[in-house]
Amino acid sequence: MNNISNTCNVQEWLYSDIVKDHFFNPRNILLDDKDYRADGIGISGSPLCGDMMAVWIKVDENTGKIRECKWRTFGCASAIGSTSMMSVMVTENGGMTLASAKRISPEAIIERLGGLPDRKYHCSVLGHEALRKAIEDYENNHGE
Numbered sequence: 197m198n199n200i201s202n203t204c205n206v207q208e209w210l211y212s213d214i215v216k217d218h219f220f221n222p223r224n225i226l227l228d229d230k231d232y233r234a235d236g237i238g239i240s241g242s243p244l245c246g247d248m249m250a251v252w253i254k255v256d257e258n259t260g261k262i263r264e265c266k267w268r269t270f271g272c273a274s275a276i277g278s279t280s281m282m283s284v285m286v287t288e289n290g291g292m293t294l295a296s297a298k299r300i301s302p303e304a305i306i307e308r309l310g311g312l313p314d315r316k317y318h319c320s321v322l323g324h325e326a327l328r329k330a331i332e333d334y335e336n337n338h339g340e
């Protein structure tokens with residue numbers, strides 16, 4: 197007899213309250229970028245699931261800190277929750293420098309989320325990669 201509980205541990209799929217909050221109330225999401233003027237744009241895709249992520253940043257030229265981080269994805273709840281959290285982390289407290297934002301890791305985002313199911317780790321990488329590309333785009337556009 198086929199017993200689904202042998203192959204699927206429900207505990208492995210539980211989301212923290214923080215993930216649920218960011219999924220149901222995503223911060224800094226940009227549904228229509230038609231009139232949005234970004235300083236840098238990054239797009240990433242997951243080879244594991246085929247989902248896509250776009251990140252737009254605005255940078256304060258005087259301080260070199262990220263003042264806005266917008267994003268949009270066709271990814272899952274984990275991608276939405278983790279990118280929402282990432283956008284908060286790079287803009288809170290006056291914004292991160294580009295150098296610090298480049299060093300932000302999926303593990304740091306997951307820690308702020310109170311964890312993610314192991315199988316969803318690749319979803320948290322999507323926003324992180326798109327952010328790095330947006331920073332590279334900004335640096336290329338500004339001769340850095």
Ligand code: FES
Binds near residue numbers: 322
């Ligand atoms: S399954 Fe594709 S981003 Fe999560």
